[in-house]
Amino acid sequence: MNAEVRAPSTSEAEPTGDRGPDGTIEGLLDTDDGTPPGRSPGSRRRPSGSGPRRRGAALLVLMALPGVVLLLAFQYLPLAGNIIAFKDYLPFIGIAESPWVGFENFRVITDGDPRFLNALTNTLIITLVQVVVVFPIPIVLALALNSMLSERLKRIVQSVLYLPHFLSWVIVVAVFQQFLGGAGMINNFLRSHDLETMSIIGNPDAFIPLITSQVIWKDSGWATILFTAVLSQVSVQLYEAAAMDGAGRWRQMLHVTLPAMRPIIILLLILKLGDSLTVGFEQIFLQQQAVGLDASEVLDTYVYNNGIIDQNWSVAAAVGLVKGVVGVVLVWGANKLAHAFGEDGLYRS
Secondary structure, eight states: OOOOOOOOOTTSSOOSBBTTTTSBBBBSSTTTTOOOOOOOOGGGGOOTHHHHHHHHHHEEEEEEEEHHHHHIIIIGGGGGGGGGGGGGOTTTTHHHHOOTTTGGGGHHHTTOHHHHHHHHHHHHHHHHHHIITTTHHHHHHHHHHHOOOOHHHHHHHHHHHGGGSSSHHHHHHHHHHHHTTTTHHHHHHHHTTTTOOOOOTTTTGHHHHHHHHHHHHHHHHHHHHHHHHHTTOOOOHHHHHHTTTOHHHHHOOOOOOOOHHHHHHHHHHHHHHTTTTTTHHHHHHHHHHHHHHHHOHHHHHHHHHIISSOOOOOHHHHHHHHHHHHHHHHHHHHHHHHHTOOOTSSOOO
């Protein structure tokens, strides 16, 4: 029986069009403007997830809004009060009615007021000690934690190091007084064994070592967080490659670990220089009465004692304004220096 050969009808004919390299017929699935056939150009489907992403971004903005409001209210709006540095400010008549005096209040700086010079000298000495002694300690602690093989031991040590950061300066000063004071545990132990006692709390000569040790105990452990976070991102393959080249642990630290930490070290050092004239008001103020102003007066306490205690509001504002301007200049200069050495600093050039 002969099979009847039937030519394909128009509806069954193969679609026309140029075939692409992969054998598919071009122009079959998409129209000229990229829209699938059967759909108008204006009805292109939106990417899935755009709505949830937009809602998520709005939620993040709402979450950040209270912090932004607090920042504006307590950090930026009070900057307008610096105008009293150029006035003879009298609280009972207000800022607007207080007479202008120009740069008269800045004469404590230009004429070299003895109290101001003493506060400036103490501030610079404390800053230098903290940069040289305190700043490297978190780096050393981070390197020591990174070298620990036991993760459990590392977590225990980190918890012990972080804990003092959450104590207020009132508690920290009280703890040091209980240990190092004239009637503290150490001196009581020495007396009970007929040994000579130590004079640390209340000794002006020991004031700077005392506050330096307090800063180290309270904040060095917390400052290791940034460094340990950077070290956790260093590829293990770099250490393996260095070990294959014959580098020991010391050379691995010099050529792998420290170069990885260099950007964050420079960044934190720049921020430290910008904050160099602020050495901690609360810590020093709590211990100022025991050692006297000659040994403990810094710019922060000078502004407080002049502005609040002696009611020289305008002079205190002038000193605070100069301190802030100097901090901005130091940050800008340090950042430019970082750029000159090829580092990003606070921002890329």
